[in-house]
Every structure is written in C-alpha cells, then in structure tokens.
Amino acid sequence: MKQELAGVSNRISLTCDVWRSISIEGYICLTAHYVDESWKLKSKILSFCAMPPPHSGFELAKKVLSCLEDWGIEKKIFSLTLDNASANDNMQSILKDQLLSRHGLLCDGEFFHIRCSAHVLNLIVQAGLKVVEGAVHKIRETVKWIKWSEGRKDLFKECVIDVGIKYTAGLKMDVSTRWNSTYLMLGSAMKYRRAFPLLGRADRSYKHCRKKSPKKPEKAL
Incomplete structure (x- = not known):
C-alpha cells in the first residue's frame, strides 16, 4: 500500500x-x-x-x-x-x-x-425538523419504549395484529446526526400509527402517542 x-x-x-x-x-x-x-x-x-x-x-x-x-x-x-x-x-x-x-x-x-x-445537509434538515419537534420527540420516545424489553415488543406485536396491520418491517430508531434515519423512523411509525392508541390502552405506563381522553364537561355551578 x-x-x-x-x-x-x-x-x-x-x-x-x-x-x-x-x-x-x-x-x-x-x-x-x-x-x-x-x-x-x-x-x-x-x-x-x-x-x-x-x-x-x-x-x-x-x-x-x-x-x-x-x-x-x-x-x-x-x-x-x-x-x-x-x-x-x-x-x-x-x-x-x-x-x-x-x-x-x-x-x-x-x-x-x-x-x-x-x-x-443534516444541520439544515435538523433545523427544519424543529417545526415538528414535539411530534418527532413523541415518536422517538415511543420507539425507545417499545424496544426497551422483549415483553413490550411482544405486546406491541399483539396490538399490531389486533388492528390488522400487515406491515412487518418493524419500527426503526433514528440517530440524531443522520437526518435520513429520522426520515426512516417517521416512515415506519406511520405504518403502525393505528396500533399506538391500542398500546396505550393495553399498558397504562405507555404515555407518548396515546389518544387523549376527551375532557369531561365542567358541571354548571
């Protein structure tokens, strides 16, 4: 050489x-x-x-x-x-x-x-992602939460089956210094979006992408 x-x-x-x-x-x-x-x-x-x-x-x-x-x-x-x-x-x-x-x-x-x-390019995209920073954070924390243990992975699989999702590639975790990995993470999460509310009902410790319960009307004085 x-x-x-x-x-x-x-x-x-x-x-x-x-x-x-x-x-x-x-x-x-x-x-x-x-x-x-x-x-x-x-x-x-x-x-x-x-x-x-x-x-x-x-x-x-x-x-x-x-x-x-x-x-x-x-x-x-x-x-x-x-x-x-x-x-x-x-x-x-x-x-x-x-x-x-x-x-x-x-x-x-x-x-x-x-x-x-x-x-x-990554710096430019990361600056643009700040517009939707809240949503990206929730999805990132959701992926972390699901991948934390085998039990959570199995529970999520059950939720995916229950809502009839056929996509099998799984959720992807991003790396903050690679904008394309964030794009792939968001894309995979979109495929499973119908499973997240069910996951929130199946495990009350999951709080990131759950549907919020509608507020009860205040009682008239």
Missing part, C-alpha cells in the same frame, strides 16, 4: 472523522482518496485508531500529520474534508500551516479545507 501511494502521480484528498463510542472512547478515521493510473477512484483507510482526549485542534492536527508522514504522502495532499465541529476548524488551520511550510499544498492551500456536504 505504501508503494502504491508513493506511485500516485497526482494529488491525494483526505476525509477525516472523530467520534465517541457508546462507552465514551474516542476514535479517529483518516481515509485517502485518489485516482490511480487506470483512472479509477480509490479510497483507502490510512488510520482507524483510538483518539484519547483532549480532542483539541492541536492534538487532531498532530495525529493526522503523523499519519501522513508514516505513509510518506505529506507533500501530496490536495484537500481535507471535515464536518463542522469547532475543533476541526482549528485542526485544519494548524495542519494547513504545517503542510504549507513543507511546500505540500497547491495554491497556498486555498482549496485545502472542504466542509462535509452531508453534515451541512
């Missing part, structure tokens, strides 16, 4: 992401993208490893630069695509200065930093 990267005659673009696992451990993944001699786009993971705190711009830049040096491509970089985390802004600025000092960037690094279009 190192020989292949050494033989790349054009520039290499990078994508990088940092995240925390459920157990709060930090990870970083750095991927190289380039066109080979046969004009085929190649994507190769250069590093997938633990990223201990702090996740500051300086430490991230240090980690990425070390990886580029290990692969011997620090003078072949064209661009780096990142999401909009504030630490990434600092990281790319520090890394750009380091690469410029080695004459490793074109056009003085004008095209070095690229913001992830998928992340930008």
